[in-house]
Amino acid sequence: MSQPTGPAFQGHAQKQPAPPPDAMEVSLTINGSRKTLHVAPWTSLLDALRLHLDLTGTKKGCDHGQCGACTVLVDGRRINSCLTLAVMAEGRTVTTIEGLASGDALHPLQEAFVEQDAFQCGYCTPGQICSAVGLLEEGHAKSDDDIRELMSGNLCRCGAYPNIVAAIRQVMDAQPAANDGGAS
Amino acid sequence: MRAFSYDRPDSVDAALRGVAGQPGTTTEAAVKFVAGGTNLLDLMKADVMRPERLVDISRLGLDRIEDTDDGGLRLGALARNADTAYDARVQARYPMLSKAILAGASAQLRNMATNGGNLLQRTRCYYFYDTGTPCNKREPGTGCGALTGVNRIHAILGASDSCIAVHPSDMCVALAALDAVVRVSGPKGERTIPFADFHRLPGDTPHIDSSLAADELITAIDLPVQGFADHSTYLKVRDRASYAFALVSVAAALKMDGQTIRTARLALGGVAHKPWRDPAAEAELTGKPASLETFREAARVLLRDAKGQSHNAFKIGLAERAIVRALAEAAGVEHS
Numbered sequence: 170m171s172q173p174t175g176p177a178f179q180g181h182a183q184k185q186p187a188p189p190p191d192a193m194e195v196s197l198t199i200n201g202s203r204k205t206l207h208v209a210p211w212t213s214l215l216d217a218l219r220l221h222l223d224l225t226g227t228k229k230g231c232d233h234g235q236c237g238a239c240t241v242l243v244d245g246r247r248i249n250s251c252l253t254l255a256v257m258a259e260g261r262t263v264t265t266i267e268g269l270a271s272g273d274a275l276h277p278l279q280e281a282f283v284e285q286d287a288f289q290c291g292y293c294t295p296g297q298i299c300s301a302v303g304l305l306e307e308g309h310a311k312s313d314d315d316i317r318e319l320m321s322g323n324l325c326r327c328g329a330y331p332n333i334v335a336a337i338r339q340v341m342d343a344q345p346a347a348n349d350g351g352a353s
Numbered sequence: 354m355r356a357f358s359y360d361r362p363d364s365v366d367a368a369l370r371g372v373a374g375q376p377g378t379t380t381e382a383a384v385k386f387v388a389g390g391t392n393l394l395d396l397m398k399a400d401v402m403r404p405e406r407l408v409d410i411s412r413l414g415l416d417r418i419e420d421t422d423d424g425g426l427r428l429g430a431l432a433r434n435a436d437t438a439y440d441a442r443v444q445a446r447y448p449m450l451s452k453a454i455l456a457g458a459s460a461q462l463r464n465m466a467t468n469g470g471n472l473l474q475r476t477r478c479y480y481f482y483d484t485g486t487p488c489n490k491r492e493p494g495t496g497c498g499a500l501t502g503v504n505r506i507h508a509i510l511g512a513s514d515s516c517i518a519v520h521p522s523d524m525c526v527a528l529a530a531l532d533a534v535v536r537v538s539g540p541k542g543e544r545t546i547p548f549a550d551f552h553r554l555p556g557d558t559p560h561i562d563s564s565l566a567a568d569e570l571i572t573a574i575d576l577p578v579q580g581f582a583d584h585s586t587y588l589k590v591r592d593r594a595s596y597a598f599a600l601v602s603v604a605a606a607l608k609m610d611g612q613t614i615r616t617a618r619l620a621l622g623g624v625a626h627k628p629w630r631d632p633a634a635e636a637e638l639t640g641k642p643a644s645l646e647t648f649r650e651a652a653r654v655l656l657r658d659a660k661g662q663s664h665n666a667f668k669i670g671l672a673e674r675a676i677v678r679a680l681a682e683a684a685g686v687e688h689s
Binding site: 191193209210211213232233234237240246247248249252253254256257259300303304307309317318319320321322323 | 354355356357358359361387390391394395397398399407409411435439458459460461462464465594595596
């Protein structure tokens with residue numbers, strides 16, 4: 170039986186696809202490593218991560234900015250990687266789910282998602298966790314209702330929302346500059 | 354997505370050279386600016402917009418929020434929506450604007466979307482997005498799918514036989530109520546556009562959203578000194594509690610003298626092709642006591658020419674109640 174072919178299956182065999190005819194050079198820092206890519210101007214940052222860099226942790230859900238599965242951090246801020254172009258990320262620092270852990274030590278939010286059973290199928294989870302990292306960095310959430318509101322850009326079709334809120338709450342409460350409590 | 358070429362200028366002059374000589378308005382232009390990209394790239398994936406070239410303006414600066422000499426605030430066109438909403442001066446002096454911005458989109462999108470781009474976002478009409486259906490806004494002269502189709506989210510004010518689409522922005526509703534001014538750079542230098550004149554009604558040219566020319570760039574949005582911080586609010590009514598476009602939204606701002614209304618601003622979103630303001634409704638409030646009766650009368654005046662389509666007549670009653678509630682909240686009047 171023949172192996173499936175096509176760009177989606179070439180990640181390991183061919184790390185860097187041949188530059189397309191209109192390719193542009195983009196240099197950016199991804200999860201701490203400096204990378205130079207050759208991508209077409211219309212390549213989304215999401216497709217660059219998945220197809221050109223083999224970083225398939227970031228997921229393509231809707232590809233229209235409605236589901237949040239593609240959430241990554243650019244210069245520390247959470248964004249939808251499906252709605253920005255790879256060429257627009259020139260010189261930026263991108264952090265994906267693959268870049269959150271330190272070696273074998275998980276990021277506190279990754280730990281909390283495991284402890285709180287904050288996922289079922291797992292497809293939305295990388296986006297949920299990157300979004301939650303951004304949320305904590307922004308520092309505007311004070312209550313569970315704030316978490317729900319500020320995580321509304323991340324959908325979970327399995328409906329793990331209560332546990333996702335609990336996981337974020339757990340890390341928020343453990344932070345040194347903790348919020349003023351007041352669960353609501 | 355269709356192929357296009359891409360350029361990343363590093364100055365306003367270079368960006369303007371990139372669009373120089375383009376006729377018409379920015380809506381129709383073949384060379385487009387991109388900054389946040391949250392709406393434009395989505396529409397390009399849907400094949401609704403087909404620019405031949407994108408000029409990336411995200412490295413131009415223009416992202417600061419600064420006090421103006423007359424006591425107002427200048428919002429850089431390229432400041433992100435989130436940075437604008439959480440700016441301490443915006444929160445303290447223009448809380449209605451902060452609330453409106455935070456009522457829109459998601460945290461990720463607000464981190465990407467810019468102030469200038471917010472003004473230029475396109476309608477969310479289903480037929481505009483669906484290239485398999487007629488749409489006078491997308492393909493002039495083809496007809497309007499919404500008029501005889503599913504039109505629950507559509508306009509009740511200022512619509513035409515050509516188009517019943519609504520402008521989707523929350524931020525713009527607050528900016529309309531605040532009498533903001535749009536600062537623009539073009540081949541002839543700078544000009545300013547009063548907010549009320551920036552967006553337009555559809556008439557028989559619904560493919561044109563705004564008065565921004567195809568060779569112009571928004572550089573800033575100026576807020577006048579009067580921010581109505583003591584008596585204002587933004588109320589958004591939608592199908593979900595978060596991350597949904599408005600069915601009806603209301604920016605209500607009052608200047609009070611005791612219980613008497615001295616100045617009133619009222620702008621509605623989700624009901625028309627542009628943020629809807631009506632001088633007659635605001636005059637109806639001026640000099641009157643802040644009471645539910647006064648607010649109901651103002652709502653009646655504002656909605657006097659409202660016209661429902663087959664699925665959205667509910668918006669007229671919804672708008673009336675939303676106006677009364679928003680004004681009551683702004684005035685601090687008990688409302689149940």
